[in-house]
Amino acid sequence: MNASLSPYLLGLACTECGRELDATAPRGLCPACARPLAARYDLAAVRAKTARAEVAARRRGVWGLREVLPLGLDEAPISLGEGTTPLLPLPDVARRHGLGAVFVKEEGGNPTGSFKARGLSLAVTMARACGATDVALPTAGNAGVALAAYAAAGGLAAHVFVPADCPPSFVVAARALGADVVLVPGFITDAGRKLREVAPATWFDLSTLREPWRVEGKKTMGYELAFDLAFTLPDAILYPTGGGTGLVGMAKAFDEMEALGWIEPGRRPRMICVQVEGCAPIARAFHDGADEATPWEAPTTAAAGIRVPAAVGDRWMLRILRATGGTAVIVPEAAMLAGTLALSRAAGVLASPEGGAVWAAFERLAEGGGFAPGERVVLFDTGSGLAYGAALEAALSSVR
Ligand SMILES: *Cc1c(COP(=O)(O)O)cnc(C)c1O
Numbered sequence: 001m002n003a004s005l006s007p008y009l010l011g012l013a014c015t016e017c018g019r020e021l022d023a024t025a026p027r028g029l030c031p032a033c034a035r036p037l038a039a040r041y042d043l044a045a046v047r048a049k050t051a052r053a054e055v056a057a058r059r060r061g062v063w064g065l066r067e068v069l070p071l072g073l074d075e076a077p078i079s080l081g082e083g084t085t086p087l088l089p090l091p092d093v094a095r096r097h098g099l100g101a102v103f104v105k106e107e108g109g110n111p112t113g114s115f116k117a118r119g120l121s122l123a124v125t126m127a128r129a130c131g132a133t134d135v136a137l138p139t140a141g142n143a144g145v146a147l148a149a150y151a152a153a154g155g156l157a158a159h160v161f162v163p164a165d166c167p168p169s170f171v172v173a174a175r176a177l178g179a180d181v182v183l184v185p186g187f188i189t190d191a192g193r194k195l196r197e198v199a200p201a202t203w204f205d206l207s208t209l210r211e212p213w214r215v216e217g218k219k220t221m222g223y224e225l226a227f228d229l230a231f232t233l234p235d236a237i238l239y240p241t242g243g244g245t246g247l248v249g250m251a252k253a254f255d256e257m258e259a260l261g262w263i264e265p266g267r268r269p270r271m272i273c274v275q276v277e278g279c280a281p282i283a284r285a286f287h288d289g290a291d292e293a294t295p296w297e298a299p300t301t302a303a304a305g306i307r308v309p310a311a312v313g314d315r316w317m318l319r320i321l322r323a324t325g326g327t328a329v330i331v332p333e334a335a336m337l338a339g340t341l342a343l344s345r346a347a348g349v350l351a352s353p354e355g356g357a358v359w360a361a362f363e364r365l366a367e368g369g370g371f372a373p374g375e376r377v378v379l380f381d382t383g384s385g386l387a388y389g390a391a392l393e394a395a396l397s398s399v400r
Contacts, residue, residue: 004071004075004120004130004160004217005023005024005070005071005129006041006066006069006070006071006073006131007073008041008042008043008045008046008157009039009041009042009070010023010040010041010042011023012037012038012039012212013037013077013226014030014032014033014035014037014038015030015035015036015037015248015313015315015316016033016035017033019031019032019033019152020040021037021146021211021369023039024130027204027205028210029210029312030123030206030361031315033318034312035312036209036212036215037208037211037212038212038215038249039212039213039215039216040068040145041067041256043068043256043259043260044259046260047069047147047260050067050181050260050264052257052260052262054183054225055067056231059084059227060084061079061081061082061083061084061220062082062083062118062121063077063079063083063310064083064123066107066126066224068219068223068256068260069122069216070122070126070213070215070216071122071125071126071129072129072321077122077125078124078125078128078150079121079153080112080117080121080149080153081111082110082111082118082121082217082259083117083118083220085106085107085109085110085224086106086109086181086254087101087103087104087106087225087228087229087378088103088104088105088106088349089101089102089387090102090103090104090346090347092293092346097366097371098373098374099366099371099373099374099375099376099377100374101234101376102362102377102378103375103377103378103379104343104349104355104381105221105224105225105379105380105381106349106381107221107380107381107382108350108352108383108385108386109352109384112142112145112146112148112173112385113142113145113368113384113386113387114145114146114352114382114384115218115221115383116142116145116247116383116384117149117150118145118218118220118221119146119213119215119216119217119218119245119249120143120146120149120206120216120217121150121212121217121263121285122213122216123135123150123211123213123214123217124147124150124151124154124206126211127156127206127211127213127331128154128155130204132204133156133157133202133236134156134157134158134200134203135147135151135156135203135204135206136159136195136199136203136204136206136236137160137205137206137207138161138162138184138186138188138189138191138192138195138207139161139162139166139170139188139191140163140166140170140242140307140308141162141166141167141170142170142305142383142387143208143304144160144162144170144171144174144181144306145170145174145387147160147174147179147206148173148174148175148177148178148179149177151177151178152382154282156341157167158174158180159176159179159180159181159182159195159199159203159216160179160181160182160269161181161182161192161195162174162181162182162183162184162188162191162313163184163185163186163187163188163190163191164182164183164184164185166183166304166330167389167390167391168389169324169386169387169388169389170277170304170387171183182194187299187307187309188307188308188309189295189309189310190236191306192260195207200327205221208242208243208244208245208308208312209245209311209312209313209316210312215245215246215248215249215252218245218246218248218249218250219249219253220249220253221237221249221250221253222251222252222253222257223253223257224251225237225250225378226254226262229344231262231263232263233236233254233263233267233268233269234269234375234377234378235269235270235371235372235376235377236257236270236326236371236375236376236377236378237270237271237272237364237377237378237380238271238272238273238274238358238359238361238362238377238379238380239272239273239274239382240274240303240305240306240354240355240357240358240380240382241282241283241306241317242277242305242307242308242311242329243271243280243308243311244307244311244313244314244316244317245313246382246389247271247273247317247320248313248316248320250271251268251271251320251324254268254269255389268289268323269324270324270326270327271320271321271324271326272326272327272328272329273286273326273327273328273329274328274329274331274357274361274365275328275330275331275343276303276306276330276331276332276333277301277330277332277333278299278300278307279299279306279307279308280296280302280328280330281295281308281309281310281311281314282311282314283328283329283330284296284317284319285318285333286321286327290307290314290318291318291373292314292315292318293311293314293318295309295398296309296310296386297309300333301333301337302337302353302358302388302390302391302394303336303353303354303391304353304388305352305382305383306354306357326341327344327365327370328366329361330360331360331364332355332360334398336353336356336357337353337391337398338360338398338399339351339356339357339358339359339363339383339394339398340353340356340359340391340392341356341357341392341395341399342356342357342360342363343355343358343359343379346359347381349381349384350379350385351381351385352387353382353388353391353395354381354382354383355379355381355385356395358379358381359379359382362379368372
């Protein structure tokens with residue numbers, strides 16, 4: 001047994017072919033089918049030792065969920081206070097649409113201003129536990145700032161590959177935190193290709209779903225929803241989908257909680273994927289009835305975090321949308337911008353454009369009979385609007 005790994009961690013399994021692997025050398029995708037690997041735990045052992053109320057009462061953020069995370073129980077994580085974000089009720093909005101409740105899960109208060117902190121606290125911690133000195137990823141913005149912060153806190157070197165037209169505030173923030181930032185012409189997929197081309201073998205590649213631990217950080221959002229709703233789950237969750245880590249992570253959390261006996265078996269929130277008209281590969285595949293997505297040509301949207309033309313977790317996401325009776329909504333860019341202001345003003349949060357897309361999708365579904373009366377709906381605002389000055393200015397000048 002490796003002391004840096006949790007005794008509850010059984011290993012990894014491929015999300016497509018089911019192939020099982022040892023968790024001690026998790027580098028990259030499934031060696032058999034090149035799809036994402038996911039962590040497996042001995043949940044029966046956790047269940048025998050741990051009461052849900054005890055875990056819920058800790059409220060210590062991501063790392064308060066120690067029993068379902070991969071790190072050895074006596075090891076110190078690299079933590080900056082990520083997680084335990086507020087679930088804000090919007091009673092007027094619920095009333096207006098005849099819903100039981102509408103909540104915003106506000107992720108902008110995380111370290112570095114987005115929920116990327118959850119995943120990168122895990123991934124950088126695990127990389128360091130496996131001996132890494134250098135960590136790297138391609139990003140449209142927020143993940144690079146989070147990587148830079150956790151690498152700085154953990155004494156590692158960070159290498160961030162961004163599309164050349166990434167919002168400059170992200171580049172400045174990552175550099176201020178000490179990261180080496182490389183601007184690459186093209187999209188996040190091109191930045192990823194560049195990284196894999198130039199990275200020495202010693203660097204740990206923390207690209208979305210190309211290692212198993214960022215999902216383990218993002219799944220904590222699913223646990224927090226259950227904690228905040230007294231172990232009932234909402235009827236629907238609207239999620240701005242890029243690489244899909246949070247979407248698959250929450251679905252994984254619900255499966256784990258069912259195995260732990262923490263939630264009612266068999267009931268799941270409808271998972272609703274929100275994308276923008278300028279980049280909607282998963283939503284297009286969903287509506288085409290396809291099992292996997294074809295890459296989006298020339299993705300354009302100011303919602304940088306969901307400007308992801310191709311995702312290695314596409315099959316995994318599409319399975320979850322269908323298994324939960326969910327759907328996928330494509331929002332026009334102008335509606336996303338207007339939604340950013342509307343969500344900000346409805347909730348009193350400075351919403352991200354990604355959150356604005358979710359707001360626009362919610363309004364469209366609510367007006368089109370997408371929810372049954374009395375249902376409870378959770379909207380994700382995945383980051384702070386602070387880093388998106390240009391998008392907010394565009395929103396202000398288009399909506400008076
Ligand atoms: C990265 C990002 C997303 C997309 O997250 P995934 O889990 O990779 O789909 C959404 N919103 C913001 C603000 C982001 O930074």
